[in-house]
Amino acid sequence: MEQWLLEILNTHKNNPDALIPILQKIQNKLGYIPEKAVGHISNFFKISASKIFGVASFYSQFRFTKPPKHSIKVCLGTACYVRAGAEILDSLEKELGITCGGITPDKKFGLESVSCFGCCALSPVVVIDNKVYSRMTPQKAKKEIKKLRK
């Protein structure tokens, strides 16, 4: 087991109820929850791997595959939706050749939809690698992708 994981587990020693914070810490470190880490948690706390995966898979915040290099989140919350957020999503799907929720084969881009970022005044918004792009249009969005491709 890697040292950093052991440290995380040790901080929650004797408290298997802290499963969710543990999973979050792992995801913060790696960007996802790998199978190996679940095995280590299982051995450490003596709870079965399927139970841990059951908890983790219940929450949409956890992912189990390596994250793409660039994550693109299109807001489809009410304000963005009425200002044609869905069209931005459509055009990005075409541009990247994947459907919403997918990852490009080269693992470079991942496309997701989100229901509100809490910045409706800037709608429609797209968040690329945690940077908010406001007043987006399909063309602008495509441009950003092309920049990242370079």
Place this chain on the structure above:
Amino acid sequence: MKIKLTIDDKIVEIERGLTVLETAKRNNIYIPSLCYYPGLKPYGACRLCIVEIDNMKGCPTACTTYIEDGMVVRTNTEQLQNLRRQVFELILTEHNKTCTTCDKNLRCELQQIAAYLGIEKLTLPFIDKNLTVYEEEPFFNRDYNLCILCGRCVRVCEELRKNAAVDFMFRGIKSVPGTSFNKKLQDSNCEFCGACVDICPTGALLEKDFKESFQPDKVITTLCPYCGVGCSIKLEVRSPKSEVRDEKIVRVIPDIDGPTNYGQLCVKGRFGIKEFVHHSERLTRPLVKKDVVAQFIGLDKSSDYKSFKNTDFVFVNWNEALSLIAEKFSKYKGSDIAVMSSAKCTNEENYVIQKFSRAVLKTNNIDHCARLCHAPTVVGLAKTLGSGAMTNSISEIAFAKTILSIGSNSTSTHPVIGLKIKQAVDNGAKLIIINPKKIELCKFAYLSLHHKPGTDVALLNSIAKVIVDENLQDAEFIRERCENYEEYLKSLKEINLDETEKITGVKKDLIIEAARIYATEKPATILYGMGITQHSHGTDNVFAVSNMAILTGNIGKPSTGINPLRGQNNVQGACDMGALPNVFPGYQSVTDEIIKQKFEKFYNTELNSNPGLTLTEMFKKAYIREIKAMYIIGENPILSEPCSKHSECSLTELEFLVVQDMFLTETAKLADIVLPACSFAEKDGTYTNTERRVQLLNKAIKPLGESKSDWQIVCELAKKMNQPGFEFQTPSEIMDEIAQVAPIYAGISYKRLKEKTLKWPCPDDNHPGTDILHKDRFSRGKGKFVPVSYTPSVEQPDTEFPFILTTERLLYHYHTGTLTRKVEGLNKLKPEELLEINPLDAEKLNLIDGNFVKVVSRRGDVRVRVHITENTPEGTISLSFHFAETKTNVLFSNTALDPVSKIPELKVCAVRLEKT
């Protein structure tokens, strides 16, 4: 105190603590339910068991509502039925399948409820889940398109099996039971016990050949033929309907009323039976070697006999085979001949076999495989307590405060006992594991002590030393019920814990903590297996265990005791029946003149008063031709005996060898005559399980071909040899004779067993049987302390042979694999022998997982694939002995014997590894 309540105008009087659903069930009032299952915690998921209860809001679920005095419950009103129909329709939206194409059709709980509710038309749309069906896994398929999320499988795996191999994954409409990362079951911690398949209400979890078991013609309750737990099973049998369709066992399910297993089984019992019973390699006619036939009836005629497959055996009829054996056997003196009985045979068969040896062949040279497993227990505990069997019952384990498990990997060898241990831990017991390897149960353990193989005495003596030093012993118990305490104390004086730490490799603090827990948190029980007995100092190990139990007074009370877990289904019975060289049935010594006379009078013939040869000695004598003929029943010593090359040579040295078995085993191939015995499913009888419980075995199908049960064969052979006293018509008559000669079985008869299983000693017809031995008095009078000192195992690692090889058993195979290796699914789960080795050792030898190595000992070598695991400590490697291709036993010595019980050292052997 009972309480009164009304259900559907019926006044019910019943004890407190039940749910409304259980109360209704007991009073034959039907309430539909899908998620409820007896033994599982109330769950309230399916919402079908809703009822109306006066003064309660809404419609509570009957499965989660506990009864109260004066409650008025209605289960079947128009409103309820309407609600149920709506709930049921919602369930059906996720169950999009046509019943007629479903294997579960007509046996589906969903279908039954649909009929009960009178569902005619579905108004809600279906959701097609479109999930892939898991068909790659052995024994059963998982089709979650049919799943209704009742959670029974998830709950049984977690609550009853304590395994949690499956859980609910994802959420909302995507919820589905599954494994971590959707792995195949064989890559998860699933044990394939089949508990989830047994209780799935729909066709989601279904045996691959479930269709075959549709409407079985009969269901026979009988006993599992594998380990010593003695689980009760039900065989579903299809009768022959035409010439093409033979009588067949179509399914094996657990018996929910089984007194040891309560509806639980392990993979071997659940899925590993029908294939070997109906295997195409089963012997169905007597076989004789060609040259023996030629000798016997003349060379010219021998060509009339058809040969058996591509072997040098030919088929003969029973009369010819038995006449031939009778003629040959009658030529030998008692001292020339030896008999190997079987712990797989029933009590009645073992009784008849020992009677045949003693009364017809005039020899006490009879033994069976207990010599290789619990001979030290039988001898050791007889000396210290007076009786060499489990002192307490399996069910008591669940209520112990402390469980000390030493030298036993219960979850593999006795899975249902493993379950009881897990339950005990759940009930708050502290589990102490003493085992060189990290076993499955370590996950449940409070303390795990990993000692070097063969250092048990040093470790146990040190625990005792701590108990005495800290004054934790039960002084009153010792004063009143034990003897030789002073001597024992003297022997403990010289023990030094630092020294023990060096010898055993177990930290001093752990030893002290284990001692404190075992001595103070009572009741404490000791469970042990072959890790204790299979040593050149096996009897000493047993003494050390026994000393510890009587030192703390942990014996003769519920949930305490010394509990040797016996390996074979009837090894306890075979010992009880006197299939041992030194005792008549009921452990009555052959050297005791009065007892000998009693048996001579009863058998109406002269008997031999010299104790016979033990199994290990028989082979040595055969090698030097002092034993000339052998009769081996249901055993495969070529794989089970140590130093298999030697046993093979010994058997070829014999002038005449008869083997009686279901299959042409490695041993049977060497025989002159092979007699086809039938399987457990084809005979009546009794087995005595590890807790001394005598249970009935019931015949489910007719014997295959011309095969016969062992007792019939032996009786017919005795008649051929003109010996009276073998005119038994049924096993029940044999049991009556056993009751007459063996005092511990005196009160046991088929009539009583049909009503209730009985645990010996059961001295008379009204005796209820004995759950706990040594209650007020030890069988031998006083409990005896036997001082023992640590002697290292015979073979120690050195520069030439640097590793210690130890042996273990796997969950998926059994003994020499004669039965389990015939089962496709079990072979899929464990196709070959794997040598377990620590990563550090592997690194030194430059090995990676999957490499082949040659394991070399002073006596032989085997080639085997490597599995690298931290479960095995550094310096130790381990192998099983289930695989004929990898004859582990060639490595072991047959000269390193325990001086008292003659058990060979099968747990410690010095070896080296060579990369190939």
